[in-house]
Amino acid sequence: MSGALRSLDARAEASRRAAGWRALALAAAAAALYLGPALLGGRVLSACVVLAIFAVMAYGLDLVLSDLGEVSLAHTVFFAAGAYAASMLATRAGWGGWATLLGALAAAALIAAFLGLITLRLREFVFSLVTYAAAVVAAAIAHNWEFLGGSDGIVGVPPLDLSVGPLRFAAGNDAELWPVAFALLLATLWLVARFRRSRLGTLAVMSHLNPRLATMSGVDVGRVRLAVLVLSAPVTGAAGWLYAYQRAYVGPDLFETYFLVLMLTAVVIIGRRLLFGPLLGTALILGQERFLSFGGDVDAIVLGGALIVVLAFFPGGLVGLWRAVMARAS
Amino acid sequence: MNLLQQIVNGVILGHAYALIAIGWTVLLGVARLVNFGHGQMYMLGAFVTWWAFARLGLPYPAAILVAIGGGIAVGLAVQAVMMRLTLEQNLVSIMIITLGFGHVLRGAAALVFGAQPQVLETPPSLIDLEIAGAWVTAQDLLIVAVAIVVFALLRLVVEGGRVGRTARMVAEDPKLAELAGIDVRRVYLGVFAFEGAAVALAAALVAPRTPILTAIGFEEVIVTFVVVVLGGIGSVTGSYLAGLGLGLFNALFGGFVSPAYTTAASFAVLTAVLVLRPGGLATRGGGR
Numbered sequence: 001m002s003g004a005l006r007s008l009d010a011r012a013e014a015s016r017r018a019a020g021w022r023a024l025a026l027a028a029a030a031a032a033l034y035l036g037p038a039l040l041g042g043r044v045l046s047a048c049v050v051l052a053i054f055a056v057m058a059y060g061l062d063l064v065l066s067d068l069g070e071v072s073l074a075h076t077v078f079f080a081a082g083a084y085a086a087s088m089l090a091t092r093a094g095w096g097g098w099a100t101l102l103g104a105l106a107a108a109a110l111i112a113a114f115l116g117l118i119t120l121r122l123r124e125f126v127f128s129l130v131t132y133a134a135a136v137v138a139a140a141i142a143h144n145w146e147f148l149g150g151s152d153g154i155v156g157v158p159p160l161d162l163s164v165g166p167l168r169f170a171a172g173n174d175a176e177l178w179p180v181a182f183a184l185l186l187a188t189l190w191l192v193a194r195f196r197r198s199r200l201g202t203l204a205v206m207s208h209l210n211p212r213l214a215t216m217s218g219v220d221v222g223r224v225r226l227a228v229l230v231l232s233a234p235v236t237g238a239a240g241w242l243y244a245y246q247r248a249y250v251g252p253d254l255f256e257t258y259f260l261v262l263m264l265t266a267v268v269i270i271g272r273r274l275l276f277g278p279l280l281g282t283a284l285i286l287g288q289e290r291f292l293s294f295g296g297d298v299d300a301i302v303l304g305g306a307l308i309v310v311l312a313f314f315p316g317g318l319v320g321l322w323r324a325v326m327a328r329a330s
Numbered sequence: 331m332n333l334l335q336q337i338v339n340g341v342i343l344g345h346a347y348a349l350i351a352i353g354w355t356v357l358l359g360v361a362r363l364v365n366f367g368h369g370q371m372y373m374l375g376a377f378v379t380w381w382a383f384a385r386l387g388l389p390y391p392a393a394i395l396v397a398i399g400g401g402i403a404v405g406l407a408v409q410a411v412m413m414r415l416t417l418e419q420n421l422v423s424i425m426i427i428t429l430g431f432g433h434v435l436r437g438a439a440a441l442v443f444g445a446q447p448q449v450l451e452t453p454p455s456l457i458d459l460e461i462a463g464a465w466v467t468a469q470d471l472l473i474v475a476v477a478i479v480v481f482a483l484l485r486l487v488v489e490g491g492r493v494g495r496t497a498r499m500v501a502e503d504p505k506l507a508e509l510a511g512i513d514v515r516r517v518y519l520g521v522f523a524f525e526g527a528a529v530a531l532a533a534a535l536v537a538p539r540t541p542i543l544t545a546i547g548f549e550e551v552i553v554t555f556v557v558v559v560l561g562g563i564g565s566v567t568g569s570y571l572a573g574l575g576l577g578l579f580n581a582l583f584g585g586f587v588s589p590a591y592t593t594a595a596s597f598a599v600l601t602a603v604l605v606l607r608p609g610g611l612a613t614r615g616g617g618r
Contacts, residue, residue, distance in 0.1 A: 071425045073366070118601050125364050128425050129555050130604065132366060136548045137597040144590040261433045264426050300437030307430035311423045312411045 034182050038175070046174045047290045049246060051283055052181035053239050056188045057259070058266040058278040060236030063192065065264070066272040067201060068228045069208030074115055074131035075263055077138045078108040078233040080254040082240025084142070087154040087250040097162040101241050108237025109230055116226040127225075139255035153251025160245040177246055184242060185279070188235055193275055195231070204228050236263075258300070265307040271317030336585040337578065338464040344577020345477035346536045348570050350550050351557035352480060353528035359564020360488065360497040361521040363416065364425055367408065367432030368529060368554055369547025374435055375401050375533030376542045377443045380450045390452045394534040398527045404435070405526025409519050416518050417504065432547075439544040450538040473535050480528070481570045488566055497521060552593050556600045 037048035061075045082104035089095040089103045115134055119127045143151050159172035160180065171177045195201045207214045207221040214221055244250045266281035285306075289299050314321045350372065357363045365371070378400045382393035408431050409416070415423045454468035488494035500507045500517045508514045540546075556576055561568030576596060584592045 065422075069422060071422055073429070118605050122604065125421055125425065126559070126604070128366075129364070129559070130600070133552050133555050133597050133600060136552050137594050139548070140591070140593045257429075257433055257436075261430060264429070268426070297437045297441040301434050301441075304430040304433030304437065308411060308427050308434070311427050311430070312415065315423065 030186065034179075038178055041175065043290070045178060047286060049174045049177050049181045051286050052178075052185040053243050053246060054262060054286065055266070055279045055282040056184055056242075057236050057239035058263045058282050059188050059192055060232045060234075060239070061263040062267045062272075062278045063195060063204075063228055063232040063235070065267050066277075067196070067204040067208065068225060070225060070229075071128040072131045072229065072232075073128055073260060074111075074134045074138075075233075075236050076135050076255050076257075076259045077111055078236040079240040079243070079259060080138065080142065080250075081107040081111050082234075082237030083244040083250045083254055084148060084154070084240075085237075086241040086244040087157045088148075090157055090244075091154060097160045097245075098164075101238065104237050104241035105234040108233040108240070112230045112233030113226070116229045120222045120226060135255060135260070139252055142252040142255060149251070151252055153249060153253075155249050157244050157248045157250065160242075171245070174246070177242070181242060181246075184238060188238070189275065189279075191235065196273070196275075200224070200227055200231070258303075261300075261303055261307060265303055265310070269306060269310050269317055271319035274319060277317070277319075332463075334462070335464045336581050338461065338466060339585070340578035340581030341574065342466065342470040342474060342577070343581050344574035345474040346532070346539075346573075347553045347557055347577050347580075348573025349473065349477040349480065349532040350529065350536060351554040351561075351569055351573060352484065352532070352566075353525035354554045354558050355561065355564060355566060355569040356484070356488065356528070357521055357525045358558060359566070360494070360501055361416075361518055362419075362421075362501045363518070363521065364421070364428065365408070365522075365525060366425055366429040366551070367435060368428075368525075369549075369551035370432035370435040370439075371401060371404060371526060371529045371547075372533045372537075372550045373542070373544060373547040374404065374439055375530030376450065376537035376546070377439055377448070377544070378530070379534040379537065380448050380542060381443065383450065383452065384448070390454075394531065397530040397534045401526035401528075401530025402523045403526070404431075405522040405524070406519055408526075409522035413515060413518065417514070419504070436544055436547075443544060445544065447541045447543045449541050452538045455538045469535070469538055476531070476535055477570075477573075480531075481566065485566050549593055552596055552600075556596050559600060560603055 037045045057075070057079050060078060061072060064070055064072045064075075085104040085107035086100040089100045095103070115131060119130050122130070142148050148154075159170045160177065162169045162171070162180065171180055203214070203219055203224045206217075207219060207224045211221050214224075240254070243254075262282070262285055265285060266278045269281040269284060270277040285303060288302065293299055294302070310317060316323070354365060354368055357365055375397045379393045379397040382388045382396040383390055386393075386396075388396065408428065412424055412427055415427070452469060454472050457468035459466055459468065459471070488497070496507075496512055497517055497520075499510070500512060500514055504514050507517075553576065557569050557572045558564075560576065561570070561572035576599070579599065580592045580596060583595045587595070
């Protein structure tokens with residue numbers, strides 16, 4: 001009895017030590033990932049800032065697509081909502097970075113709540129249809145409404161000011177934005193990992209894999225979907241917030257299907273429900289576009305083609321493909 | 331802006347909408363499939379018609395046939411790639427793949443046809459006619475006539491004939507249909523070929539009304555969604571009536587309220603219908 005207890009104690013101690021080592025390894029990896037681009041600078045650094053932003057954007061969609069198993073085509077709207085809210089609050093109201101972040105998160109969450117409520121009782125493809133329609137309509141509104149800058153958009157977004165009390169911090173170029181982008185990415189990774197261990201995350205997967213069982217167990221599938229959608233939108237919206245400062249310009253081009261196809265591809269190409277999947281997927285796509293580009297039109301064909309090929313022929317993504325190859329080899 | 335002219339415009343627009351949406355209606359009603367590349371297939375149909383007519387110098391009817399041929403080829407290619415997913419009924423992946431095809435088609439069209447806007451000046455679009463004080467072109471009348479013929483034929487085939495029964499059986503239960511000796515793959519390929527042909531025909535007839543760009547197609551998708559949902563998912567007659575209703579609504583809204591926000595107004599209509607009647611207006615009919 002006491003021997004068994006002692007061995008349990010030892011095991012707990014070992015697992016605590018392993019967790020400690022893992023945390024240390026993760027911290028070292030994060031430091032290396034942060035310092036690498038910072039030291040390299042130039043084109044690599046700029047690409048990494050945009051990579052971090054687009055990866056955060058894709059993680060928002062990841063929660064809905066991978067965990068909930070629904071196809072939201074409105075995440076471009078949440079991205080643009082974050083960017084528009086940030087740029088308008090910064091240029092017209094003169095708000096600082098923290099306040100515009102709150103505004104961006106709120107704008108994305110509100111639109112998501114609206115879309116979630118009108119699609120609450122609808123089946124899967126009607127949900128996608130409404131979200132797609134919402135994206136097209138939002139683009140038309142952004143093009144025509146003077147309040148949103150019309151087709152000229154909003155120019156002259158000031159440098160990102162994240163000062164807290166006496167601590168001054170302002171970021172006006174990619175080198176200065178890199179710490180912010182990196183921190184946003186880390187926060188997003190933490191949130192996604194946390195979500196997957198949370199009650200809501202479990203309910204989402206349950207409603208995805210077996211909606212009938214979920215309903216029988218007393219889970220309100222519609223409410224779970226609404227909650228995940230409203231949680232995912234601010235993630236994508238936060239990416240839009242930082243993108244507004246990175247580009248210093250926000251316009252209706254943010255609604256382009258490019259962003260949607262990029263998010264979808266980033267989520268599925270590596271493999272679904274993998275914490276680092278969307279980040280690596282975004283890195284693959286941006287790496288091709290930034291360093292191996294064949295011109296915009298061919299890049300569009302490559303991106304769309306990758307999405308089609310993965311879904312049609314390698315539904316497990318590159319990780320699934322790798323596992324299949326290894327299984328055959330052994 | 332007189333009312334009569336707007337109502338005539340609305341009737342023409344309504345037939346155009348119904349024609350644009352008919353491929354989706356059949357796809358959804360008959361095979362329970364969706365196609366988010368619909369708008370880009372419309373764009374491609376418009377450009378192929380323009381290319382065959384203005385560049386190759388073919389007569390307009392021949393150019394329409396070329397566009398339909400192209401539409402069938404794209405439809406078959408999309409369905410062939412998605413066949414495994416279709417048999418698995420994996421709607422999530424199907425939706426995303428069709429979206430990916432839309433993106434590829436847009437990139438390919440921009441590569442082949444260039445970024446310049448083009449105008450499809452077909453012979454009938456140059457003939458102006460006056461009907462009871464309202465002006466229309468012969469092209470407009472052609473749209474109305476073709477839409478009526480297509481819908482009449484389709485009603486006959488889908489709701490009456492053997493082909494329609496077979497396709498509906500596949501939609502209801504693909505596995506059972508296969509056991510009954512139906513070649514399920516051929517039905518799916520046939521339905522997607524029809525979707526491609528129908529949207530190309532619609533583009534060849536409707537696109538001469540406006541300049542064409544490789545970026546068009548999104549408005550057509552909204553129109554299609556509204557028509558399909560409003561008409562009761564999959565109902566042929568419902569789609570015709572919904573197209574007509576939406577055409578009148580958009581013509582009047584565009585004429586008297588604001589032409590820039592007609593898409594937004596259609597979306598508002600869609601939203602209202604979904605909130606009030608989640609099954610669409612014609613919940614009986616061919617829909618569920």
